Amino acid sequence: MKHLVLIGGGHSHAIALREFAKSPVPGIHITLISDVLQTPYSGMLPGYLAGFYTFEEAHIDLRPLANLAEAEFYCDRAIGLDLQQNQVLCTHHPPVPFDILSIDIGSTPATLNVPGAATYGIPAKPVPKLLEFWQQFREEVMQSPQQFRSVAIVGGGAGGVELTLSIQAHLNKILEQKYHKNIEYHLFHRSSHILSSHSRYAAQTLTRIMQDRGIHLHLNQTVSRLEKLPSERLKLDCKSGLQIECEQVFWVTQASAPDWLSASGLSTDDRGFIQVNDHLQSISHSTVFASGDIATLLNNPRPKAGVFAVRQGKPLFENLCRSLQDKPLISYHPQQQFLTLIGTGTGKAVASRGKFGLGPFRLIWTWKDWIDRRFMDQFNP
Known part of the structure; x- marks a missing residue:
């Protein structure tokens, strides 16, 4: 045995x-x-x-x-x-x-080089910790919708962009229209444009979507410090000198x-x-x-x-x-390019593969939903 x-x-x-x-x-x-x-x-x-x-x-x-x-x-x-x-x-x-x-x-997102990030930031992984903080924040918003809040997301890759769009869409669903502007969203990214490793079409399209939805994009900004203020709010310091105060900071940067x-x-x-x-x-x-x-x-x-x-x-x-069984092993060869389907949180998605992009369309989200549900059906006993 x-x-x-x-x-x-x-x-x-x-x-x-x-x-x-x-x-x-x-x-x-x-x-x-x-x-x-x-x-x-x-x-x-x-x-x-x-x-x-x-x-x-x-x-x-x-x-x-x-x-x-x-x-x-x-x-x-x-x-x-x-x-x-x-x-x-x-x-x-x-x-x-x-x-x-x-x-x-x-x-997990790399936080070691940023003082305060590991203590006060909410890492995107491990996911159970992210969901725990998300549910807590969601409950606080529902209980006091009239309170002004500011949310920061550090990392402008596909994970950070999709996280930002998803949480904004969800909170907009559960809040009355008059309270939508009580929550500000700030996304920080160290490059000159989001989705640096994806197609230019996807980057430009999702940039426009985020701007249209009132999300503040802070490009060419490297977060250098995260600290808690006496007011219990969090303050992000960037190397450029930019400072932003907020209630929650989601950390979606390079993996470690x-x-x-x-x-x-x-x-x-x-x-x-x-x-x-x-x-x-x-x-x-x-x-x-x-x-x-x-x-x-x-x-x-x-x-x-x-x-x-x-x-x-x-x-x-x-x-x-x-x-x-002491048999010869087989080789795995990963694909050179891969398709990324990025949801907007509103029932639409943008497709990106190599230099090409498409969307946002509801049909792409429907396709993505079908792919994901078919994958999960494999694990239904």
Whole structure:
């Protein structure tokens, strides 16, 4: 009996567990370690924030999925690895031994270089923490709609733009028309235009949409400090000298990895992500695999995007099975370009792929909704 341990309930691991349920492999015992019972699907998260989906529709319940795969489930947080003894160190459980280990724990926004960001900012990941703060803020707005508030979003990539549009659309839905202007939205981005890694069409179109909806864009601005004032408001300082006061700051910047990965002895890149080969296998430890945001493909580096985690699910499953059975591994080759569908929070979406863009159209959102619901249907027991 060989022991396969999966750390994290990300998209790749959810797909791998589904494959193990469909095609059981004799002679192995599977353990899933995750600090959440229900893992969010990134494709539906903006729609959930905008009010289009329920919590259950936008989350994968790991418990029945683990049961179907006949996997043992530890609801716990991994905090380290002992790679000499092949053990996973957890917060509450004794060390968990493994023959093969796979890691899919996502990433968090980098805040270390900005004083006060880790203390007062609301990171976009891990998602459960984001949703906790979001629900609290939503309740406060509903209870006192007449109170003036200011919200800041740091990061003008697809995640930051879609988060801004989604929360504004949702709050506008639940507030009376006369209270819409009681909430200001400020988006900070260090580049000269938002969506720097997407098509010019998408960047220009969403810039126009945000301006039309009264969202303040602060471009070429690098946030250098975040502090709490005696009034309990938060103050953002930028390197340019710009200062903005607000009630909430959502942090959606470049991704980073937890320190315990590099401390364990795994080969990592300069941001702490696990370096893997074309087999999704650690380049330093052949018994360790990684996928999703937490992995960096050494030969084919790609942006940290959910589309790659989804595509890695089946190749990861195949190589975990092959590694457990001492068979040759297969190679995973990510696509050069990928389609991004960015929702506006109003039932429309903009499509971006390479240099091309389209929208915003309601049909694109309908298409995106169909894609996301079909993906989630795979995990319905």
